[in-house]
Amino acid sequence: MAWDHDIQWCIKVIGDNEINFCFNLIQTPVGYHSFGDGISKLKQVTSRDHHSIQRYVLGVVAGAAPLIFLAAIRVLLDFRYLAQMPTFDEQALAKLNATLTSFHTHKHAILDAGGQRSEHFQIPKLELLQHVMPSICASGAPMQWSLDPTEHAHVTEIKDPAHAGNNQDYYA
Numbered sequence: 001m002a003w004d005h006d007i008q009w010c011i012k013v014i015g016d017n018e019i020n021f022c023f024n025l026i027q028t029p030v031g032y033h034s035f036g037d038g039i040s041k042l043k044q045v046t047s048r049d050h051h052s053i054q055r056y057v058l059g060v061v062a063g064a065a066p067l068i069f070l071a072a073i074r075v076l077l078d079f080r081y082l083a084q085m086p087t088f089d090e091q092a093l094a095k096l097n098a099t100l101t102s103f104h105t106h107k108h109a110i111l112d113a114g115g116q117r118s119e120h121f122q123i124p125k126l127e128l129l130q131h132v133m134p135s136i137c138a139s140g141a142p143m144q145w146s147l148d149p150t151e152h153a154h155v156t157e158i159k160d161p162a163h164a165g166n167n168q169d170y171y172a
Helices: 002-014 016-025 047-061 067-083 090-106 108-113 124-139 148-164
Strands: none
Touching: 002 016, 002 047, 002 067, 002 108, 016 047, 047 067, 067 090, 067 108, 067 124, 090 124
16 A cells, blocks of 8 residues: 555655655665665565565655645554554554554545645545444454565565576576
8 A cells, every 4th residue: 555655645745756865865784775766666576575665765754745744644654563563452453543643634635735636535445444443352463464475475476486587488
């Protein structure tokens, strides 16, 4: 969801060139991903890329976007991070609900800044956020929603053997 909406809104608000330039300037610590060519032209983005971009996006957009727009993006990031907790108690659920309420309070800033083209937020992935908390109450922590294990299996079982083979001449 971050790539489809949050990041695309940031790109629209501050512009392709500015966001690419800022991502290019980031000094990456060990273990973090760098984006030397920026992010606006990325097509196939892995979950590891999503995580790296989410780590940097607020710092990159700060100063170039209105503060209330930053607040809307920040509470969506907070919601995503809080929803990934391994266990939930009443206090954690209340905090999760507060961040979602805060997003609804600040979402007009995305429209005002020009991040969203239409005048409504009838986006299925945003609608899904309304159902996260009831699902956590009914089923527990959403750890099973992660795609990391299947993505890792795809890389080790499909991509690595394909790179090791002869991809030029299929009959050799």
